[in-house]
Amino acid sequence: MRGSDDLPTVRPGVRVGVGAAVVVVLIALGVTVVIGMVRSGGSTEVMDAAASTSPSAAPFGQVYVHVAGAVATPGMYRLESGARLADAIAAAGGFTADADRAAVNLARTVSDGEQLVVPVAGTSPQGGTAPAAGDGLVNLNTADAAALDTLPGVGPATAARILAWREEHGRFGSVDDLLSVSGIGEKTLDELRDKVTV
Structure with a gap:
């Protein structure tokens, strides 16, 4: 049997260096995961009106739409190209209880720069009585x-x-x-x- 004197010695500096390298790798991995989650958090993104009131152009493969009317959170949203009106309404938090759901075609493809107005039941999109x-x-x-x-x-x-x-x-x-x-x-x-x- 080997005694404690026979065990190889490890210098303290090497032990600290390996530990520091492991910590750096874990931090880098965590940052990568967080960035990936932010980027893939969904196809929609609310645009901050204070930061960008008039975006010049949507990034390639994306469109800007303004969702208004009887939705939970009206505003401007960025959607993937080819998104449907259903996607825009979902991005805006869905219909409100008084929305006229039959007045909108959820399957329609939205286009860049479009305003989508969900009317309140019993009114026209301009707010008058139907x-x-x-x-x-x-x-x-x-x-x-x-x-x-x-x-x-x-x-x-x-x-x-x-x-x-x-x-x-x-x-x-x-x-x-x-x-x-x-x-x-x-x-x-x-x-x-x-x-x-x-």
């Missing part, structure tokens, strides 16, 4: 193809183009926006003006 259910007006922002097809000068093909425009551009701001829909001219707009609303 027409009563029995007034006979067709709401361009909530009507389906069947409702649009009942309008004069609007058949199934035009109804589909109205829905496609709404899908691509968001809500109609006014009845005059119908002129932006392919196949609708001044004459058709005049026929529709007192039969539709936004």
Whole structure:
């Protein structure tokens, strides 16, 4: 059996050096993990209005959107390109209890610089009172193809183009926006003006 005198000696300086190296490696690993968590914390990020009131451009692969109206935390958010309206609303904390959920198309892709307004039930996006259910007006922002097809000068093909425009551009701001829909001219707009609303 070897006695204690036979054990190899380790200089104290070497022991401290190894311990310090282990501590440095652990700290570096911790910093790397924290940076990774911050970077992958989700596809959304609230923009601080005080720090950046008008960002020049979203980073590559991302878009800025302004979410307003009946959401828990209205504001400007950064989303991944290809994000849906559902992602923007989730980033803003979700719908409030009085939100008109049927008035928004959650599957629609959002675009950079867009403002998304979730209306309160019973109001238009601009805050006015929506027409009563029995007034006979067709709401361009909530009507389906069947409702649009009942309008004069609007058949199934035009109804589909109205829905496609709404899908691509968001809500109609006014009845005059119908002129932006392919196949609708001044004459058709005049026929529709007192039969539709936004």
